[in-house]
Amino acid sequence: MSVDIRLNTNDRYSRMKLVKGVDIDAIRRASICVVGAGALGNEVIKDLALYAPARLSIVDMDCVDYSNLGRCFLFDAADAETSNSKADAASRSACRINPDCRPDALNIDATSLDSAFFSEFDVVMGCVDSIRTRLHLNSNCYFSGTPYIDGGIDGLYGRVQTVLPPHGPCYGCAINGTHLSRVDAAFSCTGREANIPIRQIASDPSICGMVGSLQVLQGLRVISGTLSEGILLFIDGGVPSMMPLELTVDTKCANHILSVV
Numbered sequence: 001m002s003v004d005i006r007l008n009t010n011d012r013y014s015r016m017k018l019v020k021g022v023d024i025d026a027i028r029r030a031s032i033c034v035v036g037a038g039a040l041g042n043e044v045i046k047d048l049a050l051y052a053p054a055r056l057s058i059v060d061m062d063c064v065d066y067s068n069l070g071r072c073f074l075f076d077a078a079d080a081e082t083s084n085s086k087a088d089a090a091s092r093s094a095c096r097i098n099p100d101c102r103p104d105a106l107n108i109d110a111t112s113l114d115s116a117f118f119s120e121f122d123v124v125m126g127c128v129d130s131i132r133t134r135l136h137l138n139s140n141c142y143f144s145g146t147p148y149i150d151g152g153i154d155g156l157y158g159r160v161q162t163v164l165p166p167h168g169p170c171y172g173c174a175i176n177g178t179h180l181s182r183v184d185a186a187f188s189c190t191g192r193e194a195n196i197p198i199r200q201i202a203s204d205p206s207i208c209g210m211v212g213s214l215q216v217l218q219g220l221r222v223i224s225g226t227l228s229e230g231i232l233l234f235i236d237g238g239v240p241s242m243m244p245l246e247l248t249v250d251t252k253c254a255n256h257i258l259s260v261v
C-alpha cells in the first residue's frame, strides 16, 4: 500500500503540523499576551501571528515614531507620521500577515495590569526595556501561576528567560544589585519618560529576530506541554554562540520569600 506524503497545499498550517514537540491544535486554542510592541515585540508578534492563537493580546502604551522604523517591520512611515499607537499598528499588521489572527490591542501601561489579568493567559511574553516593568510582569505572572517568558537585547547580546511558576527561579532571581539600582528608570524605548539618565539600548534587528523567535519557541513548547523546566539562555551574536546559564532560586527574591509565608 502506498502512502500519500503530499502536503495539503490549501492548509496554511500543514508544515507546522509536522513539527515534533509543537502541538498546533493547542496553540490555536491558546491565549497569549505580548507586552511591548517595540523591536522585540514586533518579532514575537509576527511569529505568533503565523500561528494565530485564539487570543493574542498586545499591550503597549507608546506611539510609533521614525526611530522605530529601522527595526520594527510591523510599522510603516504612515504610522510614524500620525504617531499611531504601537499596539494598534502591530495588531493591524498581524492581521494582514494572517487573517486568522485577530489580536486585541491594549494601549495602556502594563504596570497597571494585575495578576487577575495575566491569569487569563497560557503564556505572557515580556518584550520591554524597563526593569521595573519586567519585575511587575514577573511577579504578577508568578503569583497567578502563568508562564512568563522574558526577552532582552543589548547590541549583539540577547537573553531569554522562561519562568514556569510555581517551580524554579524567576526573573527576580536572575537580576543583581546593578539592575535593581535602575528599577526606577521607568522609560519608553525613546527615553522620553526617563526619570534618571539612561543609556539608550543598542538594538540590532538580527539579534531581535533571534531573541524574539526563541521566546516564541519556548512559549509554543510550554503550551504544547513539551517544556517543563524554566531556563535562561544567553546569546552572543558576536561569536556567535548561545548557552544556557545555571540559575537557582534566590531565597532573598521577594517572590519566593512571600510564597513560603
Ligand SMILES: [Zn+2]
Pocket (backbone or CB within 6 Å): 169, 170, 171, 172, 173, 174, 249, 250, 253, 254, 255, 256
Ligand atoms: Zn525569584
